[in-house]
Amino acid sequence: MDQHRSHNPNSSHQNRQSAYKRERDDSGKNHCENKHSRPNHPQYQSGPTPGQNPLSSRGLSTRREQYEKDFPVYKQPVEVGCFSLDSERRFFNDNRQMRYYVEPDRSPNFDLRDGYKDRFIKRDDSVKEKLDHMLRWILANRSKLSSRGTAASSCALDVDFVTWRGHLTKLLTTPYETREGWLLAVTRFRGTLYISEVETEAARRDQENRTERHEEMMYWGYKFEQYTCADNVHSLPDPGGVVNTNEAFCTVVQTRLADHRLLFSGEVDCRDKDPNAPAPPACYVELKTSAEISTPKQRSNFHRFKLLKWWAQSFLPGVPRVVAGFRDHEGVVVTVDTFPISKISHLIKNEQNCWKPTVCMNFCCEFLSFVKHIATEDNPSVVYLLSWEPHRDVTFSIHRDSQYSFLPHWYVEEMTRSQDSH
Numbered sequence: 146m147d148q149h150r151s152h153n154p155n156s157s158h159q160n161r162q163s164a165y166k167r168e169r170d171d172s173g174k175n176h177c178e179n180k181h182s183r184p185n186h187p188q189y190q191s192g193p194t195p196g197q198n199p200l201s202s203r204g205l206s207t208r209r210e211q212y213e214k215d216f217p218v219y220k221q222p223v224e225v226g227c228f229s230l231d232s233e234r235r236f237f238n239d240n241r242q243m244r245y246y247v248e249p250d251r252s253p254n255f256d257l258r259d260g261y262k263d264r265f266i267k268r269d270d271s272v273k274e275k276l277d278h279m280l281r282w283i284l285a286n287r288s289k290l291s292s293r294g295t296a297a298s299s300c301a302l303d304v305d306f307v308t309w310r311g312h313l314t315k316l317l318t319t320p321y322e323t324r325e326g327w328l329l330a331v332t333r334f335r336g337t338l339y340i341s342e343v344e345t346e347a348a349r350r351d352q353e354n355r356t357e358r359h360e361e362m363m364y365w366g367y368k369f370e371q372y373t374c375a376d377n378v379h380s381l382p383d384p385g386g387v388v389n390t391n392e393a394f395c396t397v398v399q400t401r402l403a404d405h406r407l408l409f410s411g412e413v414d415c416r417d418k419d420p421n422a423p424a425p426p427a428c429y430v431e432l433k434t435s436a437e438i439s440t441p442k443q444r445s446n447f448h449r450f451k452l453l454k455w456w457a458q459s460f461l462p463g464v465p466r467v468v469a470g471f472r473d474h475e476g477v478v479v480t481v482d483t484f485p486i487s488k489i490s491h492l493i494k495n496e497q498n499c500w501k502p503t504v505c506m507n508f509c510c511e512f513l514s515f516v517k518h519i520a521t522e523d524n525p526s527v528v529y530l531l532s533w534e535p536h537r538d539v540t541f542s543i544h545r546d547s548q549y550s551f552l553p554h555w556y557v558e559e560m561t562r563s564q565d566s567h
């Protein structure tokens with residue numbers, strides 16, 4: 146990825162196809178792009194924010210200019226496990242919901258509206274699952290994660306952050322987001338920081354006021370997945386089946402952004418069915434739909450807004466390609482194109498004032514440093530609520546035994562028990 150390499154003094158050590166640091170490159174070295182070796186940080190600003198809890202009087206800037214620095218170290222993400230959610234949203238510590246990519250024609254004329262009325266089971270999104278599925282995965286796999294360190298180690302898991310990939314995607318795109326703010330709840334427990342999203346009032350209102358057309362268009366993306374995915378290596382897609390959005394296959398990856406050790410999970414649409422394909426996550430394929438592009442203005446908007454989201458979502462877990470179905474106004478897929486994630490930065494090069502991967506990654510990195518700095522009390526019932534609205538700084542407030550607490554008792558008790566017996 147040239148955009149990364151040109152910002153990365155260690156680029157000659159990198160795989161030509163990859164913006165990630167190889168493990169051997171960063172063992173024991175303090176790279177100069179690591180934020181801790183930079184002189185001019187952090188971006189926290191002091192001074193009261195009117196009308197806010199005084200505890201939130203220190204903020205973190207989201208201004209793009211502040212993050213135009215060298216690309217930070219981002220280690221090649223490693224899949225440490227996976228899990229599946231079935232048609233009733235039950236958790237399984239295995240890959241039973243994995244699907245296999247079946248390449249469509251370049252002009253397949255898929256009708257994405259088919260089945261919306263009669264073959265669609267929609268997940269109940271009023272049920273807030275928070276981090277629960279990830280926590281279940283952690284409990285089922287804690288031997289892979291527990292520190293082998295000394296009894297003095299206060300970190301039960303060998304990671305600094307546990308979260309969903311989707312929350313990190315929101316952080317990556319924050320410096321370029323002008324419409325939707327976010328709320329992220331953070332709890333420090335046994336040395337690890339857990340980050341879980343809280344729905345904003347604005348998002349709740351938007352959800353309640355969705356038009357019928359919008360509701361239907363949200364189905365189109367899932368329908369495209371059904372046209373292009375098979376349930377096993379030898380079968381074909383079944384466009385006559387039911388689309389059930391409860392079903393999911395999720396990868397769990399471990400990586401490091403500068404000095405932040407991350408463990409996160411994200412839903413994966415499908416994988417390359419070739420048995421000789423590279424190991425996960427390199428064999429995974431992200432599927433997307435988008436309006437067909439017929440004017441320069443549409444192309445520019447696609448580069449500036451869509452590709453930013455697509456890049457951020459797949460770059461984080463190391464998914465190397467997005468297969469996009471471009472649809473007309475009636476929901477018919479007229480063309481299909483593949484976008485290698487490592488080529489997206491070339492595609493946007495000619496756009497004026499376009500987004501930059503380094504700004505996204507540096508902002509995320511500073512955000513995580515900010516969280517480490519403020520979320521100091523190790524207590525499963527304390528939540529540091531980080532709040533952001535477009536054109537503002539990130540601020541925070543602290544809540545004890547509140548509606549925001551999100552680590553379930555079953556998790557806290559099991560982790561406490563397993564550590565005490567350690």
Ligand code: A3P
Nearest residue numbers: 362363364365366367369412414432433434435
């Ligand atoms: P598209 O990506 O083709 O829009 P994902 O791409 O992340 O795997 O999500 C699959 C589909 O879920 C999306 O397909 C879209 O249909 C729906 N979806 C996901 N997030 C959404 C959101 N925030 N708003 C509306 N639809 C969403």
Ligand code: MG
Nearest residue numbers: 414431432433
């Ligand atoms: Mg998708």
